Amino acid sequence: MGQQPPDFTLVTAAGESRRLSEFRGSPLLLVFHPPGWDPARQAHVDAYNRLIAHLPGVAAARLVSVGGDGPWRSLAFGDDDVSIPVLDGEASAARAFGVEGEAAVFVIDADGLVRWRHVGDPLDDVTLGRSISAAIAPVSARGQWSRREFVATVLGAAITLTLEPKFARAERAAAVMTSTARDVTLNVNGRDVALTLEPRVTLLDALREYAALTGTKKGCDHGQCGACTVHVDGRRTLSCLTLAMMQQGKRITTIEGLAEGDELHPMQQAFITHDGFQCGYCTSGQIMSATAMLAEPWGPNDDDVREAMSGNICRCGAYVGIVAAIQDVRQRRASQ
Amino acid sequence: MIDFEYVTAADLDSAVRAGSTTAARFVAGGTTLIDLMKLDVERPARVVDLNPLVRRDASLASVSDLPNGGLRLGGLAHMSDVAWDTRVRERYPLVSQSLLLAASGQVRNMATMGGNVLQRTRCVYFRDTASACNKRAPGSGCSGIRGFNRQHAILGTSEHCIATHPSDFAVALAALDATVRVRGVHGDRTLPFSTLHVLPGAHPERETVLAPGDVITGFDLPAISFARRSMYLKVRDRASFAFALAAAAVALDVQNGTVRDARVALGGIATKPWRSREAEHALIGKPASAATFRAAANAALAGAKPHKDNAFKVELAKRTLVRALTEVSA
Numbered sequence A: 001m002g003q004q005p006p007d008f009t010l011v012t013a014a015g016e017s018r019r020l021s022e023f024r025g026s027p028l029l030l031v032f033h034p035p036g037w038d039p040a041r042q043a044h045v046d047a048y049n050r051l052i053a054h055l056p057g058v059a060a061a062r063l064v065s066v067g068g069d070g071p072w073r074s075l076a077f078g079d080d081d082v083s084i085p086v087l088d089g090e091a092s093a094a095r096a097f098g099v100e101g102e103a104a105v106f107v108i109d110a111d112g113l114v115r116w117r118h119v120g121d122p123l124d125d126v127t128l129g130r131s132i133s134a135a136i137a138p139v140s141a142r143g144q145w146s147r148r149e150f151v152a153t154v155l156g157a158a159i160t161l162t163l164e165p166k167f168a169r170a171e172r173a174a175a176v177m178t179s180t181a182r183d184v185t186l187n188v189n190g191r192d193v194a195l196t197l198e199p200r201v202t203l204l205d206a207l208r209e210y211a212a213l214t215g216t217k218k219g220c221d222h223g224q225c226g227a228c229t230v231h232v233d234g235r236r237t238l239s240c241l242t243l244a245m246m247q248q249g250k251r252i253t254t255i256e257g258l259a260e261g262d263e264l265h266p267m268q269q270a271f272i273t274h275d276g277f278q279c280g281y282c283t284s285g286q287i288m289s290a291t292a293m294l295a296e297p298w299g300p301n302d303d304d305v306r307e308a309m310s311g312n313i314c315r316c317g318a319y320v321g322i323v324a325a326i327q328d329v330r331q332r333r334a335s336q
Numbered sequence B: 001m002i003d004f005e006y007v008t009a010a011d012l013d014s015a016v017r018a019g020s021t022t023a024a025r026f027v028a029g030g031t032t033l034i035d036l037m038k039l040d041v042e043r044p045a046r047v048v049d050l051n052p053l054v055r056r057d058a059s060l061a062s063v064s065d066l067p068n069g070g071l072r073l074g075g076l077a078h079m080s081d082v083a084w085d086t087r088v089r090e091r092y093p094l095v096s097q098s099l100l101l102a103a104s105g106q107v108r109n110m111a112t113m114g115g116n117v118l119q120r121t122r123c124v125y126f127r128d129t130a131s132a133c134n135k136r137a138p139g140s141g142c143s144g145i146r147g148f149n150r151q152h153a154i155l156g157t158s159e160h161c162i163a164t165h166p167s168d169f170a171v172a173l174a175a176l177d178a179t180v181r182v183r184g185v186h187g188d189r190t191l192p193f194s195t196l197h198v199l200p201g202a203h204p205e206r207e208t209v210l211a212p213g214d215v216i217t218g219f220d221l222p223a224i225s226f227a228r229r230s231m232y233l234k235v236r237d238r239a240s241f242a243f244a245l246a247a248a249a250v251a252l253d254v255q256n257g258t259v260r261d262a263r264v265a266l267g268g269i270a271t272k273p274w275r276s277r278e279a280e281h282a283l284i285g286k287p288a289s290a291a292t293f294r295a296a297a298n299a300a301l302a303g304a305k306p307h308k309d310n311a312f313k314v315e316l317a318k319r320t321l322v323r324a325l326t327e328v329s330a
Helices: A042-053 A091-096 A125-139 A147-159 A165-176 A203-210 A266-273 A283-293 A302-308 A319-335 B012-018 B033-038 B079-084 B086-091 B093-100 B105-110 B113-118 B169-176 B277-283 B290-300 B312-329
Strands: A009-011 A017-019 A028-032 A065-067 A072-076 A081-085 A104-108 A114-119 A182-188 A191-197 A229-232 A235-238 A251-253 B005-008 B024-027 B046-049 B063-065 B071-074 B179-184 B187-192 B215-221 B230-235 B246-255 B258-267
Touching (some): A182 A203, A191 A203, A235 A283, A266 A319, A283 A319, A283 B105, B012 B179, B063 B086, B079 B093, B079 B113, B086 B093, B093 B169, B093 B230, B093 B246, B169 B215, B246 B312, B258 B312, B277 B290, B290 B312
Parallel strands (some): B024 B046
Antiparallel strands (some): A009 A017, A028 A104, A072 A081, A104 A114, A182 A191, A229 A235, A229 A251, B063 B071, B071 B215, B179 B187, B230 B246
């Protein structure tokens, strides 16, 4: 263990060549299945769900079915579909790893070293889950996987040779890209994120679909609900009504960038303390709007808060808790 | 949203050139354009981003004093920055109020002065590509005239269009008759705000006198001392974040109980920002009284042509104007 794996070239579904070594920096799973293996078989779907049960932080996801044929497979999760590339015919890669004709799993960490391997016998869900978990954990901030990291990574593993989530998304985007797509660098939560985007991609879609930051929510997608609120250079902004290309060179902050490590932003804590949400869908937008609004010259009264927050709609009607949370933060700041 | 060419320009003249085709649109805040592009109402082949111009010329996005005591609002200044500007709040309360009563905190951080007055109508038939709309698809008819027209205009309409101009800020500018500063393919020019928007007539697709490539670089607010006694009163279906059913922008110069000068414009009820010189004539020289204000309101709405669902707007607009005049003269 801890060895460098053989390097080899992958020809992706979009016809693009990439070397395995190019993916260093992100944890990676290589899964080899014997010829004739069909990911859509119910036995395999059941196996994925057993695997899921052993993984931390992904309890909400349950795979219903695997559809499609050819280079793209559609994973149905009841409330969400995700496509990932399936790369067939990589016998040469299997040969390089010494597992031709056999089932095998390799877990490669962010440094490009093999951390775990399993060849031959049917996979032990518990063992596989633990090992994947240990290798992939650094992907997300607190050692828990986001839903999307889980979907694209773990299930990718269960299907066939596949790569980490950013790769899956990049391939999906490549399939529909036109000549207008260009390289864009967005500064999100203090880090530069390099993306290739068409001009029509909104900041919201760039964050969610390309940068894997799904804390920012898509509600109405027309600027009327506030669920997509982020900060641009410290000011609250509707990410659905601006193009990602227009935000180059700006400092973008999303809900993922609000906490200081494991310590919640005071507004996040106040929303919990004052029960400022029910279903939670509008909450990231509410919190982003609330934190920025306190820096604007509004008056101190509840009515001022209601007016200032009128661009954030809560279908559950958690407004009483939201106002209380904001006033709590304001008063704590004033007394400091 | 259909794909398009995204263009940034090194300077204003390059932007003007890039935008000087009918297939191009300028984007600043994006709050109207991106919304309408998602609805397929706008389908530009090219989008020219004006925002980078601010790095070269900060005055495009700022508020600055004019030598005569007026203020210049940069065409790319954001609604929130102008609304909270101390000079605007003190000298032109109606401008600050018109901005703060519009949209939401997020939208105000994005939307700009120039884009605000050029925003498109909220007529539901304009926004729905399955409906007939002479403004969106010239010659296709008007679904609003016989449709659900509660939100629609009662002043300035034609048999081809009854869509309301949605801007609040533009109503304040109409009351002040601000000067519009424009850079176009033939250089700079200025025009009175009252001449910027045109009535729908037989061509509702044409909303302003601007030509392709024209960029609004700013608005000059004239030095009107009594604008310090002004207000923008907005009546809507909910307390916040809604377009006006009726609105009044008023400024009054009252001395010894007599109205010496007046500015009146109405919003939410007309096809363009509606300066009411009729109301001003009914006010000037008269005592600042309830009777005068009611007479001014009657004069302002004398030409109103309500439709099936919006007859209520006639009386609502009158009462809105009377209340604004009453409050500002109190």
